[in-house]
Amino acid sequence: MEKENLRPTWLEIDLPSVAANVALLKARLAPATGLMAVVKANAYGHGAVEVSQTALAAGATSLGVALPEEGATLRRAGIGAPILVLGPASPDQAAVVSAASLTQTVYSHASLEAMSKEGVAGGRPVAIQVKVDTGMGRLGVRPDQALAFLRRVAHDPGVRLEGVFTHLARADEPDPAPTRRQLAILERLRRETARAGIPVPVWHAANSAAAWRFPESHLDLVRVGIAVYGLDPFPGFSGDLRPALTWKTKIAFLKEVEAGTPLSYGALYHTPDRARIATLPVGYADGYARSLTNTGLVLVGGRRVPVVGRVCMDQLLVDVTAVRDVREGDEAVLLGNQGDERITASEMAGWRGTVNYEVVCAISSRVPRTYRKR
Numbered sequence: 581m582e583k584e585n586l587r588p589t590w591l592e593i594d595l596p597s598v599a600a601n602v603a604l605l606k607a608r609l610a611p612a613t614g615l616m617a618v619v620k621a622n623a624y625g626h627g628a629v630e631v632s633q634t635a636l637a638a639g640a641t642s643l644g645v646a647l648p649e650e651g652a653t654l655r656r657a658g659i660g661a662p663i664l665v666l667g668p669a670s671p672d673q674a675a676v677v678s679a680a681s682l683t684q685t686v687y688s689h690a691s692l693e694a695m696s697k698e699g700v701a702g703g704r705p706v707a708i709q710v711k712v713d714t715g716m717g718r719l720g721v722r723p724d725q726a727l728a729f730l731r732r733v734a735h736d737p738g739v740r741l742e743g744v745f746t747h748l749a750r751a752d753e754p755d756p757a758p759t760r761r762q763l764a765i766l767e768r769l770r771r772e773t774a775r776a777g778i779p780v781p782v783w784h785a786a787n788s789a790a791a792w793r794f795p796e797s798h799l800d801l802v803r804v805g806i807a808v809y810g811l812d813p814f815p816g817f818s819g820d821l822r823p824a825l826t827w828k829t830k831i832a833f834l835k836e837v838e839a840g841t842p843l844s845y846g847a848l849y850h851t852p853d854r855a856r857i858a859t860l861p862v863g864y865a866d867g868y869a870r871s872l873t874n875t876g877l878v879l880v881g882g883r884r885v886p887v888v889g890r891v892c893m894d895q896l897l898v899d900v901t902a903v904r905d906v907r908e909g910d911e912a913v914l915l916g917n918q919g920d921e922r923i924t925a926s927e928m929a930g931w932r933g934t935v936n937y938e939v940v941c942a943i944s945s946r947v948p949r950t951y952r953k954r
């Protein structure tokens with residue numbers, strides 16, 4: 581692993597774990613079902629280029645991004661696999677879609693027109709997929725207007741229809757009914773489209789939670805993000821996914837303080853007894869949330885130690901009194917394993933009142949990523 585010239589706060593991304601997660605997910609699919617690795621937001625903070633290459637080598641058949649620019653970045657890295665832009669594109673972004681040979685999601689007449697114009701002007705139809713809103717309420721053509729929309733798409737010389745999809749809003753919840761209702765709406769449209777003789781190469785609906793819990797949602801391909809990174813796709817998940825990300829730092833400064841010593845901004849913490857306090861060179865500018873003030877836990881010497889006082893922009897403090905033989909320069913683990921202890925993104929999300937997705941996406945670009953390749 582390349583570790584030269586790094587600040588002593590970094591991520592270790594275990595690419596074999598990404599590959600193992602893709603293989604585990606693929607094993608749950610029928611052989612002909614595709615697997616789109618969703619690598620938006622820099623692969624949920626893990627590094628889009630490295631994760632994409634690894635996922636494709638492990639059997640992913642396409643990639644999903646949120647923005648045209650994210651797709652263009654992958655193309656510049658030499659990735660040739662199909663890339664679907666899952667989010668909206670403005671008319672100005674149509675040129676990026678076309679130049680990078682991406683597939684753009686369209687969900688309205690205006691979004692279709694923007695891509696069609698680009699395709700006609702460039703003399704090469706823009707690849708599109710149509711998103712149908714079956715219950716997410718975010719982007720998508722209404723189901724009762726979808727057939728007419730697909731007819732129009734089929735006759736538009738500026739675009740080439742590659743697929744139709746929907747997004748599930750509640751596949752991570754225990755009650756399967758809302759997911760089944762959404763799938764039934766898509767299935768009805770699929771039958772109507774077939775009857776109307778409109779050729780649609782692929783239909784898809786499943787995110788990670790649905791791919792795991794609802795085999796009937798797999799259709800022609802599944803779009804998996806969070807599970808590729810080995811993070812729980814729904815509460816109470818128990819499977820063999822392997823978290824790929826470890827977030828580490830090193831103790832910058834260590835001191836012994838008297839009882840009653842105020843620590844950090846606002847003196848929100850006073851040591852109850854004599855204590856040994858470690859300063860870690862990581863803060864909210866790195867994505868370690870300020871809301872973990874007096875709340876977070878960090879692994880030092882294989883033990884969980886508490887964050888004491890305010891989390892600052894670039895530093896935070898932990899009480900390491902309970903750790904034997906602790907020294908400046910010792911590793912501290914913010915997320916991941918150390919010895920027999922482990923802090924998961926889901927656990928940290930619980931402390932912060934959010935989800936594991938946000939915990940990893942929030943780790944800022946200031947934190948260097950290192951990659952274990954084998």
Ligand SMILES: *Cc1c(COP(=O)(O)O)cnc(C)c1O
Pocket residue numbers: 618620666747786787788789803804805806807813
């Ligand atoms: C982000 C996203 C996914 C992946 O969701 P996970 O829960 O991370 O598997 C799939 N489809 C769409 C449209 C998305 O925006």
